[in-house]
Structures are given as structure tokens and as C-alpha cells.
Amino acid sequence: RPRGIVSAGPEEPNALVGITRDSARHVPNVRATVQELYDGLTAKSQNRWPSLAFDVGEVNDVASPFFAAGFYYKTFMWPGKAWEKVYEPFIRHAAGLGVAPSEPDPDHYASRFAHCDVLVCGGGAAGLSAALAAAEMGAEVIIADEQPDFGGALHFETDVQIDQVDGYQWAQEMIARLRAMGNVRVLPRTTVFGYYAQNMIGLSERVNEHLPDPSGVRERLWQVRAKHVILATGAIERHMVFANNDRPGILLASAARKYLNHYGVLVGQLVGVYTANDSAYETAFDLKRAGAEIAAIVDIRDEVSAALVDKARELGIDVRTGSTVTVAGGKLRVSSMSVERLDGSGSTQVIPVDSIIMSSGWTPSVHLFSQSRGKLRFDDAKRVFVPDVYTQNCASIGACNGAASLSETITQGLEAGKAAAKSIKQKPARGGRKKKAPVPDIVSSGSWDGNHLGVAWTQKGKVVKAFVDFQNDVTAKDIRLAVQEGMHSIEHVKRFTTNGMATDQGKLSNMHGLAIAAEQLDKPIPQVGLTTFRSPYTPVTFGTLVGHARGPLFDPTRCTAMHESHVEAGAVFEDVGQWKRPWYYPHAGEDMHAAVNRECRTVRGSVGMFDASTLGKIEVVGPDAAQFLNLMYTNPFMKLGVGRLRYGIMCREDGFIYDDGVVGRLAEDRFHVTTTTGGAPRVLQHMEDYLQTEFPHLNVWLTSTSEQWAVIALQGPKAQEILSRYIEGIDLDREALPFMSVREGHVCGVETRLFRMSFAGEDGFEINVPADYGRQVWDILMADVHAAGGCAYGTETMHVLRAEKGYIIVGQDTDGTVTPHDAGLSWAVGKKKEDFVGIRGLMRPDLVAPGRRQLIGLKSVDGTKVLEEGAQLVESPAKGPPHGIIGWVSSSYWSENCSAPIAMALLEGGFDRMGDRLFASAADDGFIEVEVCDPVFYDREGAKQNG
Numbered sequence: 024r025p026r027g028i029v030s031a032g033p034e035e036p037n038a039l040v041g042i043t044r045d046s047a048r049h050v051p052n053v054r055a056t057v058q059e060l061y062d063g064l065t066a067k068s069q070n071r072w073p074s075l076a077f078d079v080g081e082v083n084d085v086a087s088p089f090f091a092a093g094f095y096y097k098t099f100m101w102p103g104k105a106w107e108k109v110y111e112p113f114i115r116h117a118a119g120l121g122v123a124p125s126e127p128d129p130d131h132y133a134s135r136f137a138h139c140d141v142l143v144c145g146g147g148a149a150g151l152s153a154a155l156a157a158a159e160m161g162a163e164v165i166i167a168d169e170q171p172d173f174g175g176a177l178h179f180e181t182d183v184q185i186d187q188v189d190g191y192q193w194a195q196e197m198i199a200r201l202r203a204m205g206n207v208r209v210l211p212r213t214t215v216f217g218y219y220a221q222n223m224i225g226l227s228e229r230v231n232e233h234l235p236d237p238s239g240v241r242e243r244l245w246q247v248r249a250k251h252v253i254l255a256t257g258a259i260e261r262h263m264v265f266a267n268n269d270r271p272g273i274l275l276a277s278a279a280r281k282y283l284n285h286y287g288v289l290v291g292q293l294v295g296v297y298t299a300n301d302s303a304y305e306t307a308f309d310l311k312r313a314g315a316e317i318a319a320i321v322d323i324r325d326e327v328s329a330a331l332v333d334k335a336r337e338l339g340i341d342v343r344t345g346s347t348v349t350v351a352g353g354k355l356r357v358s359s360m361s362v363e364r365l366d367g368s369g370s371t372q373v374i375p376v377d378s379i380i381m382s383s384g385w386t387p388s389v390h391l392f393s394q395s396r397g398k399l400r401f402d403d404a405k406r407v408f409v410p411d412v413y414t415q416n417c418a419s420i421g422a423c424n425g426a427a428s429l430s431e432t433i434t435q436g437l438e439a440g441k442a443a444a445k446s447i448k449q450k451p452a453r454g455g456r457k458k459k460a461p462v463p464d465i466v467s468s469g470s471w472d473g474n475h476l477g478v479a480w481t482q483k484g485k486v487v488k489a490f491v492d493f494q495n496d497v498t499a500k501d502i503r504l505a506v507q508e509g510m511h512s513i514e515h516v517k518r519f520t521t522n523g524m525a526t527d528q529g530k531l532s533n534m535h536g537l538a539i540a541a542e543q544l545d546k547p548i549p550q551v552g553l554t555t556f557r558s559p560y561t562p563v564t565f566g567t568l569v570g571h572a573r574g575p576l577f578d579p580t581r582c583t584a585m586h587e588s589h590v591e592a593g594a595v596f597e598d599v600g601q602w603k604r605p606w607y608y609p610h611a612g613e614d615m616h617a618a619v620n621r622e623c624r625t626v627r628g629s630v631g632m633f634d635a636s637t638l639g640k641i642e643v644v645g646p647d648a649a650q651f652l653n654l655m656y657t658n659p660f661m662k663l664g665v666g667r668l669r670y671g672i673m674c675r676e677d678g679f680i681y682d683d684g685v686v687g688r689l690a691e692d693r694f695h696v697t698t699t700t701g702g703a704p705r706v707l708q709h710m711e712d713y714l715q716t717e718f719p720h721l722n723v724w725l726t727s728t729s730e731q732w733a734v735i736a737l738q739g740p741k742a743q744e745i746l747s748r749y750i751e752g753i754d755l756d757r758e759a760l761p762f763m764s765v766r767e768g769h770v771c772g773v774e775t776r777l778f779r780m781s782f783a784g785e786d787g788f789e790i791n792v793p794a795d796y797g798r799q800v801w802d803i804l805m806a807d808v809h810a811a812g813g814c815a816y817g818t819e820t821m822h823v824l825r826a827e828k829g830y831i832i833v834g835q836d837t838d839g840t841v842t843p844h845d846a847g848l849s850w851a852v853g854k855k856k857e858d859f860v861g862i863r864g865l866m867r868p869d870l871v872a873p874g875r876r877q878l879i880g881l882k883s884v885d886g887t888k889v890l891e892e893g894a895q896l897v898e899s900p901a902k903g904p905p906h907g908i909i910g911w912v913s914s915s916y917w918s919e920n921c922s923a924p925i926a927m928a929l930l931e932g933g934f935d936r937m938g939d940r941l942f943a944s945a946a947d948d949g950f951i952e953v954e955v956c957d958p959v960f961y962d963r964e965g966a967k968q969n970g
Contacts, residue, residue: 024084025075025355027271029493031056031278033169033214033561034259034530036493037269040066041121044237047129051121052526052562056278059171059233069121076355080117087488092501092520093508120526130241133230134570137247139165139208141443142224144215144391145255147175148190148429149421149436151197153253156440158207162447165247166201167210167226169561171233173198175257176422179281181309183429186463190429193463213245215256217558218394222249222415227563242567251416251443254392255436258385258422259530263297264489264499264539266350268381272357276303276382283309291378295360296320297348303382304331310380311338318376321346321362351379386534387423393556401549407534408553418443430465491539492532494525502536506543513552516540523554526562583636584733584797588805592815600701602637605817615819620919622816623823626783627920627967630739630813632805633821635782635789636797639684639703640732641710643694645723652686652694654718655710655860657843659853663688668763668780671696672843672851673706678864680837680846682706685780687765695728695765695776695791699833703729713860732776733797737804738787738824740967745807746770746788753777762786762969771800781968782821784828784961823916826925829880829958836878836913836927842870845929846878847958876910877933880958881926884940888951889924890915894943896930900950912943918960925960926953 026037038055043065051069058066071078083090095114141157143150146168154166168175174194177183183190201207210228217225226245231237260277262268272291276298282288289310295318296307307317319341327344335342345365352359352373360379362372384406389399392410400411402425410419420426420435489499497520505519513536516522522536523529529536533554541548572578581601589596594605595615609618625631643652652660656671663669665688673682682705684697698706707727714723737746747755752768760766764779773796781787792800805815822832831837831846842865843852856862864870881890896910910930918925930936933955942950957963 024081024269024496025078025271026269026493027273027356028056029262029274029278029531030260031275031281032259033057034527036525036527036531039069039120039526041069042066044235047124047126048237049124049126050564051123054561057169061233061235063235083117087496092497092504095521096519128566130237130566131239132242132244132564132566132570133240134244134246137165137208137245139163139247139249140447141165141251141253141440142222142247142249143167143253143255143440144224145175145257145421145423146170146173146194146198146211147255147257147421147432148177148185148194149257149426149432150175150253150255151194151201152433152436153255153420153440153443154201154207155197156437157253157444158201158204158440160441160444161206162444163206164201165208165210165249167213167215167228167245169212169214171212173209173211176277179277179284181284181305183465185429185433185465210245214561214563215391216560216563218252218391218415218417219558220415222252222417223247224249224252225558227559227567242564244567244570250447251418252395253436253439253443254410254417254419254423255421256388256391256419256423258387260302260385261383261534262531263299263348263381263383264491264535265297265348266489267353267357268351269488269490269493270351270353270357271355272353272377273351273379273381276306276380279378279380280306280309283313289313289315290380291315291376293318293375293377295348295374295376295379297360297379297381299323299383300385301328301331302385303380304335306380306382307340308334308338311340317341318360318374319343319362321348321360323347323365348379383535385422386530387425388530389419389423390528390530390556390560392417392419392423394558394560399553401547403547406538406548416446433463433465491535492520492522492525492529494527495521497522497532497536499535499539502539503543506540510540511544511551513537513540513554517554528556528560529554581637583634584794585634585636585735585801588798588801589634589815594815594817597818599637599818602700604637604700605634605815607817607819608815616917619817619819619823620917622814622820623919625812625814626739626816626820626824627785627961628740630737630741630745630808630811631783631816631820632801632808632813633736633738633783633816634801635734635736636732636794637700638729638734639698639700639706640728640734640791641696641698641703641707642726642728643696643710643723644692644726645721646692647721647723648692648694649688651710651714651718651721651723652696653856654858655713656686657852657856657859657861659856660686665690666764666766668765668778670763670851672848673709674843674859674861674864676861676864678842678861678867678870679839680833680841680843681709683831683833685778687776687778689765689767689776701834703727731794732791733794733800735790735792735797735801735804736782736787737790737808738781738783738785739813740786741811741813742785742787745804745811745813746790748807749803750775750777771796771803773800782830783824784830784965784968785824786968822914823918826914826916826927827918827920827961829927829960831878831927832914836929838913838929841876841878841929844871844877845875847934874932876929876931878913878958879928879930879933879936880956880960881912881915881928881941881943881953882956882960883924883926884952884954886923888945889917890926890943890951890953891946894945894951896928896941896943896953897950898941900942909941921960927958930955 028038035054035056039052040055041051042053043049068075140162141164143154143166158164177190177194185193202209212229214227224247228243230240260275279290293316317340322344325345348360350361351357359373359375396414398412399408409425418439420439421432426432491497501520505516510516510519523533541551579601582603589605594608596603597606607618658671668687671686675681682702687695749771753766766777773792776791778789890912892915894912895908897907912928915926936955939955
């Protein structure tokens, strides 16, 4: 159906347009009522074909009886698969609004964090008063308003004087005064769109969006933490619900008044007025003075202010109380309104008009208050919901708090501003007022006084297409049908009809839908319930939310201290989480496989150096540190000696492996804990969770030191020889520093924590140095490594070397359902321990039942074919996937040191199947015959790492 502009603000449901600057700058679904004009602006209507005047989609208007409320849900059920084959393609093609841009956005978006004492949301009379009162008492204030300039309803209110000046001029003087204060930040063109926990407020600022060339920052996301929030968000005028109330030329009275008094635009020459409150009268008077003819004021109320009626008659305006508009005529523009008496007396009169302005009252804008988790109460006298119970440090003032006059609005603002400043114990600003600020002298003949905040809609049986929600085409009939079909909660009515679920979030429709449902149910409005107002309050562009986090900056990139050395060495990098890690170091003419094979041979034959800085590192300190680790790990830690290391397994409560790492005891009350690279943050959180909730009696402190230590793994037969040239204060002799020991000293003149351990299965060391010195130590040692015929090796080589030794990687050789016993790590579970995280989980019958998948080794029978990781294991090709799967390959590599392919797998009952022949699926839909074997393929006795 043809639709026209309804409002003059962010509540606009109809006038959604696509704004185009060039082929790469296209923004769909922009509300025309808030889009500022600039030279070169191109705006196009949306969702119509072939033209706006003739849209073939209007056939839906004829077919609308088949698309009644609940249509979407009913098509899911009948007939058969018609939804996915008939309805869904049609609905998806017809639904939607504008077309998303097809090219990358070339503009820049920024974000900023800020703190303040008082954040004022809204720049009308209430917000300006509150901001000034708080600022004059010394508070740091931020005031934000979505309009280009401040003033709120004072943009269009006439005959209003504050302190002997025009209301709009007073607002401009107030904002100029606030800008001049050093403790106030003024943010125009800034929408407060979300209210989150602990007074965290989201704001979207249009920095250059209103300029022809949005160079620099186009929009900015503000994340403000405020000690006190003042909500001065105003109220939204409601439309009247009557047949064909969506015709172009029918709009809110406040919108018509703003277009006239602020922009100088007359909405029509022959205007009808349909109202249920006083404010529409003031609009009619202004339109009359501007030269428009007022066909009639139709008021559903029987009793109207005598002063308003007398003033209307003085201006020659016909006022019809106790009457209703039953239907609007016209199509591409309204042409008439049919008027009847509500008591049924008299006949229907058709009055020619070219515009209808309407007002059924004002709804306090409580969206942000509701997002703060505050509780509303229903004001039965005013027939609106207003803030009641506050859960955060905030206050609501003005029209959003139910204030019905300008004097009440400003008084609430002044009181709230002073109360907020006092609550944070601020001293008055230098030069500011120290005494109580007087309430401004207000003269108003406008609609601020005597406003009737009521709800009106047409009676049953009178409605053909009386729209409640313009954007989702929900009519009063749909609301009543929802109730008839059993929807007795407003949340159910909302979902059944989609009322209030459009991009305007029901700013115009929610109260009408609630009132009609309450009438149908014969219940008071509060008993029907209230819908949830979710953020954002108004749509926010993806660019604002994303900011710089796109392209290379989509995710933070973390580099180790030695990163530049790896770059200079020609490393090929892989992304491991957010880390850039050297994958392999190719020589000229080498592909990845050749480079990895060379690195594997070199480490085992000479020496290799690996950057292990990405390992998670946690300092566990305190008199109860050993007891805490004893509870967190399956291994016993109470008797671990100072200067010794222990490999530890950490389980979840259900008994499954959560992480692993090496723990070193530096002193009786201090441990250095390492975790997997990907597990660093979650292991720290896991520990903190248990320390705070299950073991709060333990005297322990946890500190992440992952970024503080650079780690160099020096592995291979020549490792000790090279390290001995640079180590100070540590005896490297095996008797003094045996395998799995830790000492503190210096290397290359730099403080170090030296671990004698190896993830490669060779004699080796993990050298922990302060991150600031990581690259210098790396470069010094690397020179000697190269001189000894060694090399740097990357993560792929590290994977191969550890697999040769049967060492697991949590998350690759475990899948969240593997216990220490399944992984062949029963030796790491303390037999005498009475308690640790996961001990009860490990006792569950299903975790000790036979046939569980267990970690074993696999070797290719033909000795040449490398299995694919993730390949399924079956007894025979005849019982191939998806049937007969008994396991899967977790790790698979070509081992240059073994001159054969090696693999690890999780196999049902694997420990009892050594020597069995199985088949692994292959990419070509074939199978590779494999033999089950021990997962340790190299140096089974550990002679090389133990000397």
C-alpha cells in the first residue's frame, strides 16, 4: 500500500529510504525524518517495483485476507512441505526492506570510551535543565541528543517563553552556556541507543554523516561509564487507529507542527484533525495562522477544555467532540475523512481534506529505562507506563517520567541534576552558583499544560484496515484475532501478530496493541503485561558497532617478542588463535614438506630452537598454593620439591581433560604454571572460578604472566653445549639439573627461569626471559645454533616431533570426551588423592566402562600413505562410514626420523587392540589399511631426553 511520512523523528515507521553518495556508499533503511540534507544527497524509496506510484506488490492488499495474523506460524504446519517449497521462497523474496550495499564500505568509524559523573540522555527542556544544574555543582557532565541542535519539543512549540525569551532561543542559550563550561561535553547528533549493566551506556555519534564528503571519521561509537544517568528522553505521540489511517498525508500532529514551525513546511492546504488530547489543537491553531484551512477538529472526548474550544471557534475552526473518524478516503494521498458521532446519533459526514493530523496522546519513552532493568508502573489516570523501581543509579525526568507541563518538566530536571551532583559529593564549580538555582519564569499557552495522555482506537466492527503497526502491517483486527486464538499475554500477542517487532520497535504501536488486547480480554492493561524494550533503541549502523575491527583489524593480532627475527628468517606464519606463530622456515626451493622434514632431522641430529612464548603462564602464589594446585590437577603436588617440574592434567568437573601443562615449583609458596596456547585465558578463569566459589578458604593469588615471559625452547643433542656459553648462576650438569627441573639465574646477562624439559623428546631447555629481552637472547643463541648446524623450527615440526613421542595436544587428540585414562595418562592421576576437580566425574560408570575410545598409535601397512586427520576408522571397507565407525584419526604426519607415516587415533577399546588391522577412510572415497600400535614411535625408553 502507498504510505506517507507519519512522524518527524526516530519513531518513523514508513519513510525508510536508501541514501546513496556513490556506488560504494549506500545505506539502506534510513529514516527520512532524521536524515539531514546536504548537497548531492540521493535518496530513493525502497521495496517497490516497478515504481512507487504503481507497485505490483500491492496485489498483497487484495490477498490480505489470506495473510491474517499468525500466517507465518500456520504455514509451518500445513500442507506438508509447502512451507519450504512454496511459502518460504515467496515470503523471503517479498520480505525485507532496502537492499544491502554490495561493495566494501570505504569510510572510517571510530570508538571511544569515556567516564563522567553525570550522563544526561536527551537535550530538551528537561535534559538542559538537569545538565546545567549538575554542571554548576562541579559534576563532570556529558549531555547527548540525537538532533543536530538541542531543544526537543521547543523546536516547534509556539507561545512559550522561558525567562522572558522564546523557548527555542532559551534552549540555544542554555546549550551555549553548557559548551562554555570546562566540565561539560556536549554531543549533538548522538543517539543513546543502549543502557547496560553498571551504568554503561552506548551512544552513536554521527560525526560527518551529514556532510557531502564524510572524510575522516563518519560515525563514532561512545561507550560511557557514568556514575549517574539522567534519562530525559521525552515522549512519543501516538497515532489514531481508524480505517485507512496509513494513507499518505495522514501524520502525527506534533510532526505537522515541527514541519511548520521549525522547517517552514505546510503539510496541507485543507487539514482535518483527529484527536484524543489537547496538543493537536495547538497544531491546528498554528496551521490556521500559517494559511491552511482546518476542515474540522474531530475529538473522541465528550469533555474538552472550554478555552481550547473557544479559541478554535475564534479562529473559525469547527470542533466536533464525542465524534470519531471512521475511514479515510483516497489512495496516493488522503482525500477525505468520514466522521460519525460515537453515540450513533446523526449520519456519517464525508469531509474533503488533503491531510489529516492525529494524536491519541503521548507515550513516555521508557526504552532506556527498561533496558536498565528498571520496573515500570501503570499510571491509570494518564493511561501510560512510567518508571517506578530503579535498579541502577539513574533518574527519569520530564515527559518520559509522565510530566505533563513545561514547568513540571524543568523543575524535575533541576532537581535531578542537583541530586545527581550531590550523590557523587562534588563541590560547586568555580564561578558556578552555590545557592539553589531558581526555576525559570515560564509563560506558555502551548500544549505542555493540560495534556491528556490517553489512548484511543475505533470501536469493534468499525475497522476495515485500521493499522496499529505500520511497518509490519498489523491491524486492530489482527490484535483481536490473536486474543481469540488464545494469546492472552502481550508477549504472545506480539509474536503472533509481529506487532512492535519492526525496526521502530513499536514506538507507535505498542500501547495501542496493549490497549486493544486488554479491551478484548476485558482486563486492566497492566494485567496483560508489557513487552521488552531491547537495545538498540534505534537502528545503529554496523560500521559504528564494528569501528576499526575489520579487515586486518577484525581480530587483534598478537606477536611474540621474537616476531621480527622470524620475519627476517623467512618464516611462513600460521594463525593460532590471535597469535602469529612461525609455521616453518623454508630454504630456497623448499616446499612445506621439505622444510619440515629438514627441521625434524636437524633437531634430532643437532639442535633446534623454537619460539614457545605463546604458552599460557600463570603465577600461583601463597601459603596454600600447593594445596590449591593439588585440587586443580589430577597429579599430586603437595610433595613436589622446590626446583622441580611436573607435567599436570587438569580436568573439568565431569572428569574430561580440560588442559595440560608443566608446573614448576620456584619456592614453597610460589609456582610457575604453563598452559596450552589456546587455553591460557580459560584456564585462568577456571582457576579463579574455583578459588572464589569452591576453595575461598585457601590463601592464594593468581596472576597471568603470559605476556611477561618470552620462552625459547632449545632442543637437541647440542642444546646444553650451546646454552652453557651464556648461562650464569645455574649448573647445567645433569646431576645438578636433572630432567624436569627448574632453576633461576641469568642467560646472556638477562634474568631467566630455566626449565630442563622437552616437548620434542630430546635433551632440551625452555628458557624463560623477560619479554623485553626475548629478541636479543633469541638472536644471540640463534647465531650459535646456526654455527652448530642447527636451525629454527616452526609449529608444524613441533607437532611432528611431539607425535613421534606420543605426546598429546589438548583439543587435537582430545575432543572434550576424553579422560586421562582414555589418553593413556593414568599415571598422571594421583592414586592416593582424596579430592581434585573431576575426581567424582572419573568414577562414573560410563567413564570406566569397557569399549571407550582410547588414544593409540597407527601405522600404515604399506609404509607410505599418510592418513588424513579426521579420517574414520572401520573394521573393513564393507562396513564403511557412516556405519561401523569405531574411531577417528586425531594426528597424522610423515615422520622423516622414522622414515614412515605415523598417526594417533581415538579407537574403541584401543588399548586391547594392539596389532589389529583396521581401515581408515581416504579423500578419494577409498580406504587405507592400518595397524594399531603403541603411540610412541621414537625413543620409547626416553634415553635421549633423560641422557
